[in-house]
Amino acid sequence: MAIDAVIFDWGGTLTPWHVIDPLDSWLAYAEVAAPAQARALASSLHEAEEFRWQQQSVSRGEIGTGRLDELFAHVGVDTTSPLHHDALNAYLRWWDPHTVADSDARPLLMALRERGIAIGVLSNTLWPRWHFDEVFARDELTEYIDVAVFTSELEVGKPHAEAFLAVLDALSITDPSRAVFVGDRAFDDVHGAQSVGMRGILFPHNNFRAGEVTEHDVTPDAVVPRLADVLSVIDRWISESVPGVS
Numbered sequence: 001m002a003i004d005a006v007i008f009d010w011g012g013t014l015t016p017w018h019v020i021d022p023l024d025s026w027l028a029y030a031e032v033a034a035p036a037q038a039r040a041l042a043s044s045l046h047e048a049e050e051f052r053w054q055q056q057s058v059s060r061g062e063i064g065t066g067r068l069d070e071l072f073a074h075v076g077v078d079t080t081s082p083l084h085h086d087a088l089n090a091y092l093r094w095w096d097p098h099t100v101a102d103s104d105a106r107p108l109l110m111a112l113r114e115r116g117i118a119i120g121v122l123s124n125t126l127w128p129r130w131h132f133d134e135v136f137a138r139d140e141l142t143e144y145i146d147v148a149v150f151t152s153e154l155e156v157g158k159p160h161a162e163a164f165l166a167v168l169d170a171l172s173i174t175d176p177s178r179a180v181f182v183g184d185r186a187f188d189d190v191h192g193a194q195s196v197g198m199r200g201i202l203f204p205h206n207n208f209r210a211g212e213v214t215e216h217d218v219t220p221d222a223v224v225p226r227l228a229d230v231l232s233v234i235d236r237w238i239s240e241s242v243p244g245v246s
Contacts (some may be wrong), residue, residue: 015100099135
């Protein structure tokens with residue numbers, strides 16, 4: 001079949017995966033929001049986030065990732081406080097060095113666009129859309145991304161079928177077999193995409209912390225050692241769909 005769209009995971013796919021301690025990111029928030037209780041507040045936020053991710057993983061996406069505002073409410077943070085805005089900014093700025101796009105990302109998206117292929121992003125995240133808009137603009141990706149779907153705006157998360165169907169619907173793709181998903185997680189990304197009829201390309205790495213991935217037998221439609229190699233896979237599949245072209 002022809003390929004109408006390529007959809008990417010974000011963290012670990014369009015951006016390199018960095019090994020970090022999530023508690024440090026919450027310390028950046030807490031040191032602004034509540035300096036006298038920074039360690040305790042950071043620990044509470046970190047534990048609440050870890051619990052949410054565990055629920056999301058065990059339920060296979062039926063329990064969604066939720067949103068940052070829900071996390072703050074859960075631990076009793078007053079998001080109307082004058083300090084909250086500055087603290088949230090400090091938290092997001094902490095992440096900046098870890099969210100820079102892979103050097104292959106922009107050239108790959110440009111090449112896909114030249115081929116007339118629509119481009120989407122589907123990310124499991126608690127973060128708000130406006131922050132991703134800033135990140136995409138910073139990395140000069142905005143003009144190449146037709147649709148971005150974030151689970152912070154959904155009731156489910158990857159690998160749940162509804163998450164993949166949401167991004168397909170947003171791209172007006174009615175035949176999932178004409179779409180490809182690229183991600184770094186065999187179960188959440190590749191299996192999730194294949195479960196709705198898409199092809200799945202695995203872009204693997206070995207930097208996950210213990211418990212961050214779900215063990216599952218998954219056979220990707222292709223495996224690439226670097227992000228740029230996605231293009232050769234797409235070109236091969238396109239040529240296979242055209243009679244007389246090899």
